[in-house]
Amino acid sequence: MKLVYQGKTKDVYELPTGNFLLKFKDDVTGEDGKFDPGANTVGLTIEGAGQAGLRLTKFFFELLNDKDVPTHYVNANIEESTMEVKPATVFGSGLEVICRYRAVGSFLRRYGKYVENGQPLDAFVEVTLKDDDRQDPPISEDALDMLGILTKEEYKSLKELTQQIGSIVKEALADKCIELYDIKFEFGRIGEQIALIDEISGGNMRAYKGDRYIEPLELERLVLEDISK
């Protein structure tokens, strides 16, 4: 098993079958020791964060597979903190696709002249480039097309898929009286198909119970409490 990539929150190994194994780490993104799903740097290490992230990811990816939403998920081994996935190629050097239900985070920082903190947004989708050196800049549909990263047609599919998956996650959280404020996805091509890759965990989203922000580890407990009983 060959280590092919060391990421901020995951390591990636190549399996002899051609599939890949993602090893979830206890490092989470943030700044100055404070968790921030929008941050670009590892902010802190939380014991058990990797396993909790994987448990939620397994839960959501299996939910998506049941609904025939294309993903790279094959199976997960919670004890080993690993997930087996199909090989996928990313768009350009990688994109993040954000779906927003409330104006918080970088959206609020950019458009605070026009929105109130926490104002409802209608499943607003935006794309940012994965580029640490340039602080993951937002990029428009036209620019993605012009730079050869995504065709207009692929953008349309990506946006629809993002809103579909966002809505599935949002509903699953709502069942636990948790409100999803925003969520960040990564996509890739598996063959000709656009599929969800990476993970879906507390580290990729902002979730609230009433006015209270739910930390990733607590989110895992709240969402999966019935399942583990």
Next chain:
Amino acid sequence: MKLVYQGKTKDVYELPTGNFLLKFKDDVTGEDGKFDPGANTVGLTIEGAGQAGLRLTKFFFELLNDKDVPTHYVNANIEESTMEVKPATVFGSGLEVICRYRAVGSFLRRYGKYVENGQPLDAFVEVTLKDDDRQDPPISEDALDMLGILTKEEYKSLKELTQQIGSIVKEALADKCIELYDIKFEFGRIGEQIALIDEISGGNMRAYKGDRYIEPLELERLVLEDISK
């Protein structure tokens, strides 16, 4: 004549007729004493910059009026450095619309992972919010629609108008063997119609002769040299 607004490079007076008078100043945008059309602050004062900017603006707006492109232009008085314009309402608190023919400036800073410095771009249009406190953030068609700043239909018109005006300016410069790299416009509503407002001068664009950047004052001389003869 009542002073209604003091801008970074222009003052605005209200006329008894309901029209407005723009008084061009010798201040240009930039940073650390260096001219930068993309900058948000007054960088330096260049004697004659106001009059030169007005001369070019007059030239381009009259060219646009001849081609039936809607603008706010009524007439100009070069000696007084003033231009009379029709009243217009801006979108939201004001937008800047950029048309790019070469990857330079903030486009290159954002997307440098995917483009070379100076790489040709296909009349790429992007919109930024006028918001000094938030460094004029770029904003997408979807966000403009969702925040009630521009409908999708208005965005389409704005983009087409931007490419049309950009192409007219680009051709006029090409006649003088000058290449337009990028240009920044402001638009507003005059009645029901979307019209070009503000100015078109060296301060709004990056223009090159071969590899050499043309400063605003020189641009005015080069573009208008036959006219003033």
